[in-house]
Amino acid sequence: MSEVVIRVAGANGDGIESSGMLLLKIAARSGRYVFGYRSYQSVIKGGHVWYQIRIADEKLYSHGSDIDILVALNQDAITYQLKHVKEGGIVIYDPSRTTISGAPQGTKLIGIPLLDIATKVSGDPIMRNTVALGAVLRLAGIDIAVADELINETFSKKSQQIADQNIKAAAEGYNFAGVERTFNIKNDSRRRYVLDGNTALSVGAYAAGCKFYAAYPMTPASGILHWFASHENLGVVFKQTEDEITAINATIGAASAGVRAMCGTSGGGFSLMVEGLGLAGMIEVPIVVVEAERTGPSTGLPTKTEQADLLFVNHAAQGEFPRIVVAPRSAEESFKIASEAFNLAEMYQCPVIILSDLYMAEHIEGVEEIDADGVKVERGRVQAEATNDGRFDRYKITDDGISPRSIPGTPGLEFVAASDEHNEYGDLISDVFAGIDEYVEKRKRMHEKRMRKIDTMLKNEDLFKPELEGGQADYFFVTFGSATMPAKEAVKLLSNEGLRFGIISFSYLLPIDAEKTLKILNGKKLIDVEYNFTGQLAQHIKSATGINIEKRILKYDGEAFTPKEIAEQAKLIANGW
Amino acid sequence: MATSYASDIKPIWCPGCGDYGVHAALNKALIDLGIDKSKIMIVGGIGCSSAMPHTFSTYAIHGIHGRVLPIAMGVKLANDELTVIGVGGDGDGYGIGGNHFVHTARRNLDITYIVMDNQIYGLTTGQASPTTLIGTKTKSTPFGDIEEPINPISVAISAGATYVARGFSGDPMHLAELIKNGILHKGFAVIDALSPCVTFNALNTYDWFRQRVYKLDASYKAEDKANALQKAIETETTNWQKIPLGLIYKENRPTYNELDITLKQGSLIKQPLPTKDQVRSLLDGYA
Numbered sequence A: 001m002s003e004v005v006i007r008v009a010g011a012n013g014d015g016i017e018s019s020g021m022l023l024l025k026i027a028a029r030s031g032r033y034v035f036g037y038r039s040y041q042s043v044i045k046g047g048h049v050w051y052q053i054r055i056a057d058e059k060l061y062s063h064g065s066d067i068d069i070l071v072a073l074n075q076d077a078i079t080y081q082l083k084h085v086k087e088g089g090i091v092i093y094d095p096s097r098t099t100i101s102g103a104p105q106g107t108k109l110i111g112i113p114l115l116d117i118a119t120k121v122s123g124d125p126i127m128r129n130t131v132a133l134g135a136v137l138r139l140a141g142i143d144i145a146v147a148d149e150l151i152n153e154t155f156s157k158k159s160q161q162i163a164d165q166n167i168k169a170a171a172e173g174y175n176f177a178g179v180e181r182t183f184n185i186k187n188d189s190r191r192r193y194v195l196d197g198n199t200a201l202s203v204g205a206y207a208a209g210c211k212f213y214a215a216y217p218m219t220p221a222s223g224i225l226h227w228f229a230s231h232e233n234l235g236v237v238f239k240q241t242e243d244e245i246t247a248i249n250a251t252i253g254a255a256s257a258g259v260r261a262m263c264g265t266s267g268g269g270f271s272l273m274v275e276g277l278g279l280a281g282m283i284e285v286p287i288v289v290v291e292a293e294r295t296g297p298s299t300g301l302p303t304k305t306e307q308a309d310l311l312f313v314n315h316a317a318q319g320e321f322p323r324i325v326v327a328p329r330s331a332e333e334s335f336k337i338a339s340e341a342f343n344l345a346e347m348y349q350c351p352v353i354i355l356s357d358l359y360m361a362e363h364i365e366g367v368e369e370i371d372a373d374g375v376k377v378e379r380g381r382v383q384a385e386a387t388n389d390g391r392f393d394r395y396k397i398t399d400d401g402i403s404p405r406s407i408p409g410t411p412g413l414e415f416v417a418a419s420d421e422h423n424e425y426g427d428l429i430s431d432v433f434a435g436i437d438e439y440v441e442k443r444k445r446m447h448e449k450r451m452r453k454i455d456t457m458l459k460n461e462d463l464f465k466p467e468l469e470g471g472q473a474d475y476f477f478v479t480f481g482s483a484t485m486p487a488k489e490a491v492k493l494l495s496n497e498g499l500r501f502g503i504i505s506f507s508y509l510l511p512i513d514a515e516k517t518l519k520i521l522n523g524k525k526l527i528d529v530e531y532n533f534t535g536q537l538a539q540h541i542k543s544a545t546g547i548n549i550e551k552r553i554l555k556y557d558g559e560a561f562t563p564k565e566i567a568e569q570a571k572l573i574a575n576g577w
Numbered sequence B: 001m002a003t004s005y006a007s008d009i010k011p012i013w014c015p016g017c018g019d020y021g022v023h024a025a026l027n028k029a030l031i032d033l034g035i036d037k038s039k040i041m042i043v044g045g046i047g048c049s050s051a052m053p054h055t056f057s058t059y060a061i062h063g064i065h066g067r068v069l070p071i072a073m074g075v076k077l078a079n080d081e082l083t084v085i086g087v088g089g090d091g092d093g094y095g096i097g098g099n100h101f102v103h104t105a106r107r108n109l110d111i112t113y114i115v116m117d118n119q120i121y122g123l124t125t126g127q128a129s130p131t132t133l134i135g136t137k138t139k140s141t142p143f144g145d146i147e148e149p150i151n152p153i154s155v156a157i158s159a160g161a162t163y164v165a166r167g168f169s170g171d172p173m174h175l176a177e178l179i180k181n182g183i184l185h186k187g188f189a190v191i192d193a194l195s196p197c198v199t200f201n202a203l204n205t206y207d208w209f210r211q212r213v214y215k216l217d218a219s220y221k222a223e224d225k226a227n228a229l230q231k232a233i234e235t236e237t238t239n240w241q242k243i244p245l246g247l248i249y250k251e252n253r254p255t256y257n258e259l260d261i262t263l264k265q266g267s268l269i270k271q272p273l274p275t276k277d278q279v280r281s282l283l284d285g286y287a
């Protein structure tokens, strides 16, 4: 694989984000694989931020480890990032604004008067990003014509003058003396979408007919909020609510009324949603809830990543009820999982929780395959017409636990959906009847009916087990969701060194098919890789299968795993086995 | 046209509870309006009063404590063609659900919200509620309540509700008119229904109310906001000697669904799902 890792570093407000996105799109359209990640802080202006763009001729699952090209937009960028530049790497800096000393031997320093050029071309200092972009394109061996095309598409909506100035700025950087092609990354003619996890999830939900999204702003789920808010013209309703309690209860209301509905938040907001989650479980309303984790506990690190809410979402709310928990393992899979989630919610009439995290939500991926045609809408057991004169038994006791559902507005199928324990018709059995023999039995039967849906899911769907890759390997990483991505790349790094690693990764986490899961894990040398302190996936696996994964690579500093750090720790573990 | 919207379910209420009168009033309003019962959604919270949905044969959700309005909002946004009615207690609506009360008013959703205000927590056996009067001894205020009660009428008006009325369970015919006009009103209609708890509130009894309530007459101008706010605080200015009943404030303002860019096109549930071509062209924007 040939690749280049570019890190653009500066302050919030420098315009790094939009130029980073532009570079990703240019590289993708020029026929390369891309991966992007933005590291930022909970401040609006200033601070130290960086955007990493990785371009390669193979599918990427990580923003990479060390930097090939550093674009330093201020002095902090040099102070904090110089040490991450690879041996023989390149630093682009503006000699009129910054100074460099102590760069490792062999580092190629390219001083470009970014600000002066930007001012000359447009009068707007923000365009120094575009000058740097031009230089990076040349170094990375990417055709500037593709850049002109994308710059035009991006900026001409605002004004043709701004588009033209940006094209000029890019050309100035591209042609600046001393900027020469250094990397050679093969390209192909495949079409690629450049999607962050939140966008892929939102589009997947939309494709599946999600018409309602309710949320209260919270990083890192806000990308979904912004997506739905800006696509209201596509026939969806986005409702910003006064709190997350409202978000989930409004979602329950909308889903009860028959539309596909979703809400989303991070751990703090999910904490407020918990009682509503139980309501959805009890009245058997199909809702989808996104929980995009950030570093906790409490407010934690709002702009950093973690996977420490797995056991929380698995158990959240009082009492027992069926739920599905699923964590996408890439942006590509986020699309698929979001679209599947609505079918599962409606078929099993239960909440589906999509467990994401900051890295999953905000990383940007070049996605080749999005199967828009493969999205199927299955609405489950909906009764469209009254079949007899009696009352509608909405909560009918059935063998598979799934009862017929009616959509309000349908004559003759009226019922009360009650959060109190109820009989088949939805009538309370919690008050004057509670404790009377006949009703003790009714409660038992109704609870068993609901819980039977778990058996039905496990029987009907082949989803609730991990995926095994590299069956012949000597060691296996065990992951769920986001951590799967860097672990996949670590497998490659290790194989370059002759170590045979495979990966066993979970997207669907709950329910868990203990038998199938045991079969996949049994007898293998396993290393648990996740973003938390207590090894929550390992605990989950142990409670289902009895297998105790003792070897663990755990990270809880808020930063994303690099493939290199997983590989290095894995080597130590493998050597000591 | 239905002769009754009541179900066969026996209410959970104590004999003499004010909620019977409110039930009768809502039933009468629905009968007068003649709405198809499959097009009605009644949403309750948790409390004695919140169990009211079971006593009707419409679609209903008996949800969780305090969340009547969020659930009702979701229903109304999903299907504008349903008549959405929220029911609950003062604890449910003004206490634990207070945040939602203010924000739903602001949104002017076309929902009718009936609060059975008994100035006490009934179902949990008699603790103070947000409308309990100062000095009242309850299980949670054995030395007398020391917090100023919330004034749901003035709060509703200030927050932006467009139909604000007060009725009395002891006068179900009058209350029925208020509810009926609330349902007909396009926008968020709040009806604070004084509904005595005969078991746990020894102060605010039917007699106590009968001595104090009076009906606003035809000369009262409900469209004048300043005047309405003045009327709303009459309970405080007269130290609860005079309690006005009737429509206190009314305003015509576009509803949320009339303003929302998507809902303007019609009821959400009737809008088509995206076609494969639409999804593909959306995706093309990311290439």
Ligand SMILES: Cc1ncc(C[n+]2csc(CCOP(=O)(O)OP(=O)(O)O)c2C)c(N)n1
Binding pocket: B046, B047, B048, B049, B050, B065, B088, B089, B090, B091, B092, B093, B116, B118, B120, B121, B122, B123, B124, B129, B197
């Ligand atoms: C989250 C939560 N907290 C507390 C309760 C217990 N609870 C049930 S009803 C109620 C208050 C009832 O008072 P109100 O809403 O005024 O209704 P009323 O019974 O007087 O009609 C409380 C506190 C609950 N069900 N849920």
Ligand code: SF4
Binding pocket: B012, B013, B014, B016, B017, B018, B019, B048, B049, B118, B122, B123, B196, B197, B198, B199, B200
């Ligand atoms: S406790 Fe009070 S509010 Fe509850 S049913 Fe009895 S009288 Fe009504």
